[in-house]
Amino acid sequence: GLQAIEKEKALQKLYASEQLTTLGQLAAGIAHELNNAVGVLSSKTESLQQALCQQLEVQRPQAIAFIEQGIESGQQSGSADVRVRSKALMAQYPSLSREQAKLLARAVPNGDITPDWLNDLDMALQYWDIGRDLHDMKIAAKHAASIVRSVKQLGGSDQDRQTDVDVNDTIHKSLALLQSNLRRVNVVTHSATLPTITASTTELVQVWVNIIKNACDALENTEEPTIEIITRHSKNRLLITISNNGPMIDEATRRKIFQPNFTTKKGGLSFGLGLGLSIVQRIVDSYGGTVALKSDTERTKFRIKLPIA
Template identity: 30%
Template sequence: MRDISVQDLLAIEVFKDVPENQLQWMIDRSQHYELPEGELMTRPGEPLSGTHVIFSGRIELYRVQNNTKHIISQLGPGTVTGLLPFSRGKIGIAYGVCLEASQLMTFPKELLKELIISHYELTQALVVVMTSRVREFTELEQQNEKMMALGKLSAGLAHELNNPAAAIVRSSASLKEHLLMQPDSFKSLLSIHLSHEEIDLLNDKMVSLLNNTNRPVLSMMKRSEKEDEILDWLDINHIAGCEDIADNLVEFGIGEADLEELKTKINHTDLSPVLTWINNSLTTERMVADIQEASKRIAELVGSVKTFTHMDRGGEREYVDIHVGIRNTLIMLNYKLKKGNIKVTEYFDFSLPPVKAMVGELNQVWTNLIDNAIDALEGRPDAELTLITRRDKEFVKVTVCDNGTGVPADIRSRIFDPFFTTKSVGKGTGLGLDVVNRIVRQHHGTVTLHSEPGRTEFVVCFPFNG
């Protein structure tokens, strides 16, 4: 291990303007040592021992989340790290492992007060390091939290997309099979001789059925009764394929009276192929409608993701409807809501004017608050999530409320602190509410917590004009 001189410190950018006597004072009072490859310089939860200056080697900082290693950065020669003047951090938040043998100098934390009082230029240099570190760390954590927010949604989103995708595959396969059977029914239809009046009648009837959007919504029992009535009529009139026909006719609101009317308009011998043709047309319509509905659902989900992440816009503030982001967040978290059997109640004031906000960041706020509420409701039989929007003079207030067990009184004052979490290891970083608080402050607003057993409210308040 080589001796460290004032010139070694002056070669480091941060110390280049510090008087030599102050640097020598720091060297004389520091601990000088080497760490072998694989040795840990710091661990999460351990008290910080002082200010570290690295002269040789490389040290990797990383955290472990969900049993996965997340690298924060690599520290090389000339890096100043550890406890710095006026820093609020007192304990380590990450692992620091030597990737190769490293030489360090550690200025003890017990002398920081004397440093601040007696050595202005040296203190100033270390404060610059601290502010740069805070800025870089904040940017990194905000990006990590964005990725974690998307990660929370990905499993549910995959499930939500899988359902309509499976419906499209299923319906398209059924439609293909159905179309292969069409030639036989077409032959039967061609074998009958319909007058122009009968053709117009059938055509008008089919157009009316397909355009009717006010079909009756029947209970299972009522539907079963209707199908039995149709089946009896079809059986009496010797119509082939009764069961399939009955299901379709009931679905499109056709009753026994409609069939009797049709029977009076065409020859009895033509009734079976005509009803078979009607049934085939209705079956095709239902399958196409299923595919259309599933495709629409996928398009809505993709649209929600695009709006939620704001991927096609810049980071500028713009005027938006606050409810769009909240609704999109609910869509993205729908799988977790259904899985937890959580009732969602909305009390929205749709007369609120648009708010000037950074939409992507604001969606992070709704995601973290709603996701925390869902976690708080886990295992509760009467789980309910309540969302409220209202105006308070020139401010908008958004309340996210759950009827979970509540936040214990002894931790309420710490709940917005970075890295504070009540979740089990691997389930939370303790950054969610810190990010919420930071984003809301960027919008010149506040986040407040009101909690008691059976009711927890987070109230977000910020001005309409941003």
């Protein structure tokens, strides 16, 4: 009886580790192919940016400041902030169209709108928008390259940890990468000022991307879909809570959700590997942190604790 159960458990463990070994070998091959593709994307984005800026210097010098602002800062506001800001701008400048106000709210998230924007607003917004796209392409290429690196070492994960990582910053990076997934979702963030920690930005971005993307998928049929992200710290820990108002996750699913090849999506995750939340678990574990999931009819909440020291 008891021996048989132990034997079954040992076999399951072996099967899981064999699966991960095979997956690791498979991943290394895929990573090599992807690495080349990502390298091309990255270098061509840089070339495109240089060529565009050189051409503008000759043909449209007045556009340079706007494209550079887009490249430098990208879009820093979430969808809820943009809505509030664009309403305020329409009240302040009645001649703005809704579309202009929305873009302007993204480009200048706070403070006064300087006259150089208003001289030729459509031109300014057009070039800021191109700059923002180049900014996002570079972040995405960097992120993809880092994910490829992480996939290469599916087992260990002490790579590239820096001493002064701001967790809020890694969350903003994740939201920038998931812009297209978040178009119809209201994202609310409550960020406390956090002490920095020793961490790999890539690993943390992976954690947030996986959890938030999961929430986006769950919110597909929810009216007024909302994701709320709260960060704070108490004693020697950072607490990050990511919750959504999607359907409840039942207990059986909750128990299995962090397993490597578990997915509730037909045909596997959109990534195809079904590794999303198991990677979250692995990365958080490697920091000596914890990840917990609670779900009821009103909201589903992931709560991550990371040690500061």
